[in-house]
Amino acid sequence: MSAASTAYLGVAGRGHAQALTEEPEHGPSKRIVVAYGFWIFLISDIILFSALFATYAVLTDATAGGPTGRDLFELPTVAVETACLLLSTVFCGFAGIGAQARRSGMYYGAMAATFVLGATFVAIELHEFASMIHLGAGPGRSAFLSAFFALIGCHGLHVTAGLLWLLTMMAQVYAKGFRADILRRLLCFALFWHTLDIIWVALFSLVYLVGVAPR
């Protein structure tokens, strides 16, 4: 009990020679400094999305006689995408717990589930984009569709980058084990993945659902 919970506390690698030089006597630990810096980056990323979001909100009605959101959005598809991303973010949390507790099976299993769900999300989104372009509703059709593809596409690119990072983290843990520096990177990855799901909440609510809702 005591050994397991001590390991879970994240003071891992204290006895490690490297950790001794990395952690100063006073002030916050390197884990806090690194995660805080990454948190600042994530907030600036949210601000980037809010600029794209404001652009979309301004241009929603600028359809240039072309299809509107109500003609194009399919809610069942969006519901499946939402479920994929929500479940993947929970599995990402499980992977973090598994890593802190040094349980390899839990870590690799949860990371694999996160990857499969995230990849499903990207595949569904690509299929959605392709069918819209096939209908003649590509990003060049109207200002509304330009803003839509920019906003949703930017999120999709973030998820794709996150998937590559996820594979990297699995490989790094496989090659180097649950070292303190690897666990810091894993914490940053988890923050990134959870933040992408928060952004998706805004997207599915205010782009898809408001776009389809009766007015």
Add this chain to the structure above:
Amino acid sequence: MSTSIPEAHHDVAPGDEHGPADISHAIRGYLVGLALATLLTCVSFYIAQSTLVWQPSIPIALSVLALAQMGVHLVFFLHITSGPDSVNNVMALAFGLLIVMLLVFGSLWIMIHLDHNVMPMQRLMQMQR
């Protein structure tokens, strides 16, 4: 023994849970978050397609539900709480939200006024003839 680890720092990293916790407790936190997020998502999807809510207020209702779900994600998945060990994380987020609000509502405000005050291009062309 395990509970007597000295509290050297009064801060907690964003994404880390504060205080000692065992695995089952941590997993339960994520499951509670999943249940709440699923509930809010289902309500959002239901409201958007039903006549339950007065139609002009549907966007407001969806915005409120989205904000609530973002709060659930922040607390249960990112562990950004109002505790004293998380003040720095919350302050950074609060400043970010200020910028986000300025950007989104400022843009909408200015562009809607432009829409009201500026003559459409077609009518301008007709007047010049």
